[in-house]
Amino acid sequence: xxxxxxxxxxxxxxxxxxxxxxxxxxxxxxxxxxxxxxxxxxxxxxxxxxxxxxxxxxxxxxxxxxxxxxxxxxxxxxxxxxxxxxxxxxxxxxxxxxxxxxxxxxxxxxxxxxxxxxxxxxxxxxxxxxxxxxxxxxxxxxxxxxxxxxxxxxxxxxxxxxxxxxxxxxxxxxxxxxxxxxxxxxxxxxxxxxxxxxxxxxxxxxxxxxxxxxxxxxxxxxxxxxxxxxxxxxxxxxxxxxxxxxxxxxxxxxxxxxxxxxxxxxxxxxxxxxxxxxxxxxxxxxxxxxxxxxxxxxxxxxxxxxxxxxxxxxxxxxxxxxxxxxxxxxxxxxxxxxxxxxxxxxxxxxxxxxxxxxxxxxxxxxxxxxxxxxxxxxxxxxxxxxxxxxxxxxxxxx
Ligand code: SAH
Ligand code: SF4
Numbered sequence: 001x002x003x004x005x006x007x008x009x010x011x012x013x014x015x016x017x018x019x020x021x022x023x024x025x026x027x028x029x030x031x032x033x034x035x036x037x038x039x040x041x042x043x044x045x046x047x048x049x050x051x052x053x054x055x056x057x058x059x060x061x062x063x064x065x066x067x068x069x070x071x072x073x074x075x076x077x078x079x080x081x082x083x084x085x086x087x088x089x090x091x092x093x094x095x096x097x098x099x100x101x102x103x104x105x106x107x108x109x110x111x112x113x114x115x116x117x118x119x120x121x122x123x124x125x126x127x128x129x130x131x132x133x134x135x136x137x138x139x140x141x142x143x144x145x146x147x148x149x150x151x152x153x154x155x156x157x158x159x160x161x162x163x164x165x166x167x168x169x170x171x172x173x174x175x176x177x178x179x180x181x182x183x184x185x186x187x188x189x190x191x192x193x194x195x196x197x198x199x200x201x202x203x204x205x206x207x208x209x210x211x212x213x214x215x216x217x218x219x220x221x222x223x224x225x226x227x228x229x230x231x232x233x234x235x236x237x238x239x240x241x242x243x244x245x246x247x248x249x250x251x252x253x254x255x256x257x258x259x260x261x262x263x264x265x266x267x268x269x270x271x272x273x274x275x276x277x278x279x280x281x282x283x284x285x286x287x288x289x290x291x292x293x294x295x296x297x298x299x300x301x302x303x304x305x306x307x308x309x310x311x312x313x314x315x316x317x318x319x320x321x322x323x324x325x326x327x328x329x330x331x332x333x334x335x336x337x338x339x340x341x342x343x344x345x346x347x348x349x350x351x352x353x354x355x356x357x358x359x360x361x362x363x364x365x366x367x368x369x370x371x372x373x374x375x376x377x378x379x380x381x382x383x384x385x386x387x388x389x390x391x392x393x394x395x396x397x398x
Contacts (some may be wrong), residue, residue, distance in 0.1 A: 013300060023114060031168065032161025032207065035060045045088055052397065055081075064216030065089055067168065067177030093169045094119075094162060106364030111166070113138070117156055119194055121166045121266035121370045123173075123186070130174075131188040134166045135374070136204050138197025142229055144249075144262050146294055147262045148330040148368075148375040149194045157200040166193075166219060178283075179218050189219060191226040192247070196372050198231035205242050212244075221245075232268040232276045235302045239281030246280050247290040247323070248273065252300045253308040261300070274316040294327050295338040295346065306349035313355060322350050322357040328370040 022028050032037065039056035043049055053322060058077055062068040069092070071077070071085040094111040097118065100108050109124045122133040139152030167189065171177060174185045191197040197204045207222060211217045226238060227247040239246070251272075252258035258265040265273075283289050293309070295301050313320045323345055327337035338346070343359055350357035362370045 001050065002371055009097065010087055015149050023090065029114075029161055030063060030089050030091050031093075031165050032159055032163075032210070034206070034210070041089075046199055056363060058087075061126050064168075064210060064213065065177075067107065067171055067179075069093070072241075076256060082195065083126045092165070094165045096169070096290070098322040100367040100369070101368060104363055104366075106369050108364060108369035109169070111169075113158075113162055119158065120369075120374045121170070121193060122364060122374075123170055124363050127184065129187045130185040131190055131191050132167060132186055133193045134163060135193030135195055136163060136191055136197040136200045139150045139197045140260070141199065142196050142264055144229060144251075144264075144338075145333050146296060146327060146333065148249075148333075148373050152194075152375055155195075157203060158195070159204045160206035160210070163203060166223045167198070167211055167219075171217070179216065179328075181218065188221075188223045189225070190247075191224075196231065197226050198227055198228045198234040201234055201237065205238075208242050208244060212265050217267055222287070225290065229262050229264050230273045232272055233277075235276045235280060239283075245287060245290070246277070246283065247292055248277060249294075250291045250309075251294050253305055257300050261294075261296075270312070274312060274318065276318075277318055278316045283319055285319045291322045292325055293322055294325045295343050296327050296343070297336040297338045299335065301338040301342050301346055303345065303349060306346045310350055310355060311352040314353075320355055322355060324357055325371055326359065326361045326362055328365060328373050330368070330373050330375070350383045 014029065020087045023151055030041075033041065034055050038060055042052040042055050047055060054079065062074045065349050066073075068074060071089075071091075074082070078087075094113065098110040099107065100109075101240045105125050109121045111121060112118050117138040119135045119138045121135060122261045124131045124133065135158060137157050139155040139350055140147070140149045143150040167186075170186055176184055176186060180285070191204065191208075204226070208226075211224065212221050212291070213218050221242075221244045224244040225247050226242065226244050227249060228235065228238070229249045235246070241271055248268075249262060250258075251261050252265075253270065255265070255269060258270055277283070277289050280289060291313070299336065309322065313322075324343055326343060327335055347357045348361055364370050365373070368374070380390065
């Protein structure tokens, strides 16, 4: 579990941090632990097994159902025990470095991990729902050519605690404790922030299990969507072990174009990917797979592309819906967004074939919160710093 996870692709493996790593002050963060892990941790710290199990149950309820961050709030745990807990454990949230609000109501938070890595989370309010876009990694190893996150060099997997911590932080901000089924603002979760969730499978699974636990955060699996760029070997396990809705970043219908846009395509091609989609456990007409398709001018947006998309989805008999995403530009990108008329035409062709293909309204563009715009300033700085260091070194050597 603590060994570095080999990440396929053309980038170096990324070490997975120890889930139970203690903080600098020696205390262990409890967020991200299952009831069983909590019990084991308490036993490790000297409670007898029966006590450990009972306390774990109580702690778990306070943490995930009530949103408590202080042991003193836990009224059914003896007061005398509060200092014992506080000396050893902490119930923390990701540190908020910056919070921004878009003119359309979208919110973006820049978060910092305990060891100084920055990542982002976005909340998109709508009339009938509120969607939290959660990050799974700091940066991404996959380098899709149209995605800003893919240009970040520093990458680390987020722990289960850091992933579920985003949801808990959002709940704090929205004042949605204790957990209740009705009248929530935060109704949906999409694993569409920074990173490729299926390259951080264990932590994403553990975090989402906590999110879905009916006695805790209690979000239904029907309201959670995991988006992958097409990590074929992990898709079946995702369906079996997590069971949430699947979104697949298709973006192109020919090998050449998809190789360019999503380099992972060189490893797992379109047909292989669609086969894995057809086999995705739990996909059916009531629970369709979403195919994301970013609209790039003169790249993947022709009538022929639309027809080929329809042909492929039919060939594999996929219970599919298509999400057409207008490209969100970022500084230095070589791509442009397709014209509105072109996007409409593309959408019409797919719709006429009986497949839903709505055009997504970009949200939060003014604060760089829209799909593919996430890239943390600190990572940019660190790269700039590295460049400066390299320049200084070169000068010193000259
Ligand atoms: N890594 C996962 C999930 C995060 S990205 C994945 O790739 O699926 C969420 C969605 O935003 C993906 O479909 C991604 O391809 C898309 N996206 C990335 N950059 C974009 C951009 N600049 N404009 C529009 N969509 C983008
Ligand atoms: Fe990573 Fe997804 Fe961006 Fe590709 S689109 S670089 S997989 S975050």
